[in-house]
Amino acid sequence: MLTAYDYLWAGIFDQAGVDSILVGDSLAMVVQGHSTTLPVTLEQMIYHGEMVVRAVRRALVVVDMPFMSYQVSVKQAIRNAGRIIKQTGADAVKLEGGAIQSETIRGLGRADIPVMAHIGMRPQAVRQLGGMGKIQRQEQQLLDDARAAEDAGAFALILELIPEDIAGRITASLAIPTIGIGAGPRCTGQVLVGPDMLGLNEGFRPRFLKEFGELRKQADKAVRDYVEQVRGGEFPGAEHSHQ
Ligand code: KIV
Numbered sequence: 001m002l003t004a005y006d007y008l009w010a011g012i013f014d015q016a017g018v019d020s021i022l023v024g025d026s027l028a029m030v031v032q033g034h035s036t037t038l039p040v041t042l043e044q045m046i047y048h049g050e051m052v053v054r055a056v057r058r059a060l061v062v063v064d065m066p067f068m069s070y071q072v073s074v075k076q077a078i079r080n081a082g083r084i085i086k087q088t089g090a091d092a093v094k095l096e097g098g099a100i101q102s103e104t105i106r107g108l109g110r111a112d113i114p115v116m117a118h119i120g121m122r123p124q125a126v127r128q129l130g131g132m133g134k135i136q137r138q139e140q141q142l143l144d145d146a147r148a149a150e151d152a153g154a155f156a157l158i159l160e161l162i163p164e165d166i167a168g169r170i171t172a173s174l175a176i177p178t179i180g181i182g183a184g185p186r187c188t189g190q191v192l193v194g195p196d197m198l199g200l201n202e203g204f205r206p207r208f209l210k211e212f213g214e215l216r217k218q219a220d221k222a223v224r225d226y227v228e229q230v231r232g233g234e235f236p237g238a239e240h241s242h243q
Contacts, residue, residue, distance in 0.1 A: 024193065045069075060091045062094050098144070118160065157178050159181070163183075164185065
């Protein structure tokens, strides 16, 4: 699984063979430039979800429910998840929380909306946790959250920033797949933020991230070359001009 937020990248990821594309609320940080995921709105998630769905032919598309779009009540969650599914055409929604969201996951299931849950480090709880990026080590609590999400009907579970042995035991104890980010190799699958793994997000290098590309460097060079060639009169040449 990779995150994507628009038509261009979703198409590339889909054609390159990822099983699933997440329209993550990380778009608040990666695309919009905020310092947390909290500001992104439901309307914005729907707008980006639509673009991604238009590009995807085979991968499963999951759209994040943003902060405060599901925490108020089960009714609120069903209404907003329903809008996401109906307006974007995505396959499923994702929300953060295990035991605390079990009623909501059940309610969404009754409304025939598939739900992926997300436990461990929950970026939407940044104010409660006192910061992003803290490793979650309370094994019993994590196991209880994972089981609660599965029992409530979640079809898959994101494990974020959890020590690999705990993530392995959680995965072994569940029938549904776990998708890890910073949770080691014993999860069923892995997710990374698309622009981060492509090497586009300069300066962001947490331990769990592997950069599979150097796109920031390449983009920087391409733009510098363009500026130089336009200023120097080299571009456009005869081959790029209509005669
Ligand atoms: O919003 C997001 O990108 C996520 C992934 C990191 C799992 O929730």
